[in-house]
Amino acid sequence: MTEPQLRQLLEAVRAGSLEVDQALERLRHLPFEDLGFAKVDHHRALRHGVPEVVFALGKTADEVAAIAARLIERSPNVLVTRADENAAARVRQVCPEAEYFPRSGALRVWRDRTLRGKGTIAVVSAGTSDMPAAEEALVTAEVMGNRVDAVYDVGVAGIHRLVSNLDRLAQARVIIVCAGMEGALPSVVGGMVHCPVIAVPTSVGYGASFRGLAALLGMLNSCASNVAVVNIDNGFGAAYVASLINRL
Numbered sequence: 401m402t403e404p405q406l407r408q409l410l411e412a413v414r415a416g417s418l419e420v421d422q423a424l425e426r427l428r429h430l431p432f433e434d435l436g437f438a439k440v441d442h443h444r445a446l447r448h449g450v451p452e453v454v455f456a457l458g459k460t461a462d463e464v465a466a467i468a469a470r471l472i473e474r475s476p477n478v479l480v481t482r483a484d485e486n487a488a489a490r491v492r493q494v495c496p497e498a499e500y501f502p503r504s505g506a507l508r509v510w511r512d513r514t515l516r517g518k519g520t521i522a523v524v525s526a527g528t529s530d531m532p533a534a535e536e537a538l539v540t541a542e543v544m545g546n547r548v549d550a551v552y553d554v555g556v557a558g559i560h561r562l563v564s565n566l567d568r569l570a571q572a573r574v575i576i577v578c579a580g581m582e583g584a585l586p587s588v589v590g591g592m593v594h595c596p597v598i599a600v601p602t603s604v605g606y607g608a609s610f611r612g613l614a615a616l617l618g619m620l621n622s623c624a625s626n627v628a629v630v631n632i633d634n635g636f637g638a639a640y641v642a643s644l645i646n647r648l
Contacts, residue, residue: 405474409423410423452471453479453480453481453540453636454467454468454471454478454479454480454481455480455481455482456480456481456482456483456484456487456505456507457481457482459487461484461486461487461489461490462490464480464483464487464490464491465487465490465491465493465494468480468491468494468495468498468507468509469494469495472494472495472509476509476511476512477508477509477510477511477512477543478495478498478508478509479506479507479508479539479540479543480506480507480508481504481505481506481507481536481540481636482505483500483505483506483507484505485502487507488500488502488507491507495509497509497511501535501536501539503531503532503535504531504532504533504535504536504539504635505532505536506535506536506539506540508539508542508543510542510543512545513545514545515545515546515547516544516545516546516643516647517544517545517546517547517573517643517646517647518573518646518647518648519547519571519572519573519574519646520546520547520548520549520571520572520573521541521546521547521548521549521572521573521574521575521576521639521642521643521646522548522549522550522551522568522569522571522572522574522575522576523537523538523541523548523549523550523551523575523576523578523639524551524552524554524569524575524576524577524578524585524589525551525552525553525554525555525577525578525579526553526554526555526556526577526578526579526580526581526585527553527555527557527579527580527581527604528552528553529580529602529604530555530578530579530580530602530604531552531578532602532633532635533578533600533602533633533634533635534550534552534576534578534600534635535635536635536636536639537576537578537600537635537636537638537639537642538550538635538639539639540635540636540639540640540643541576541639541642541643544639544640544643545643545647546642546643546646549568549571549572551565551568551569554585555579555581555585556584556585556588559588562585562588562589566592569589569592569593570593572593572595573595573645573646574595574596574597574598574642574645574646575589575593575595575596575597575598576597576598576600576635576638576639576642577589577597577598577599577600578600578602578635578638579599579600579601579602579615579619580601580602580603580604580605580609580612580615581604581605581609581614581615582605582609582614582615582618583599583601583614583615583616583617583618583619584618586599586619586622586624586627586629587618587619587622587623587624587627589624590622590624590625590626590627591624593626594626595626596626596628596642596645597624597626597627597628598627598628598629598630598638598641598642599619599622599627599628599629599630599638600629600630600633600634600635600638601613601615601616601618601619601629601631601632601633602615602632602633603632603633611632612632612633613632615632616629616631616632628641
């Protein structure tokens with residue numbers, strides 16, 4: 401339940417249009433609902449401003465669908481990350497309007513499209529191979545109420561591609577940069593803009609990239625002071641932090 405929904409509920413009780421027992425029934429599952437295999441946190445939106453997000457990896461398709469169904473009953477927007485085709489199909493049985501992004505495994509129900517961010521979040525990928533992390537970031541940022549501008553395939557191997565998009569990057573309030581290999585792109589972007597840059601190392605590269613470890617270490621050693629780094633392939637975490645910054 402979001403803060404406006406809770407306020408509306410309390411106003412209805414005060415006005416006499418809703419009985420106290422009816423209000424208690426609606427509040428029965430706050431702050432969380434115990435499904436046995438999961439405790440669904442319906443209070444998350446009140447504390448964080450964003451409903452609980454379902455991490456599908458390691459859960460069965462039925463478990464993902466059950467959690468999503470409970471969240472959908474009480475929130476206009478629901479986000480599932482790292483969902484496979486089976487989990488996506490089960491969720492869509494519960495809610496046919498759910499939109500699935502197979503490249504990243506993101507799944508969303510996006511009913512409330514109110515813009516809550518004060519500016520634009522730019523999502524940048526170094527190469528097409530980095531797009532799974534970038535897409536996860538884009539979908540997450542949109543669900544959380546942000547205007548998003550996607551700038552894909554502008555890595556340092558062809559720096560002119562990035563330079564041709566500097567005007568778009570200059571308009572962003574926060575920039576998320578996803579890159580694998582040696583992870584150089586966030587430093588380059590950071591040196592060209594005045595806003596926070598959130599770097600996402602991806603597990604893209606040959607053997608010495610160590611499935612993203614080389615990119616992670618390169619980004620942590622960035623000489624651009626406006627660059628912060630999240631975990632390998634964590635487009636969701638980058639978008640969550642970017643959303644909080646964009647609401648300030």
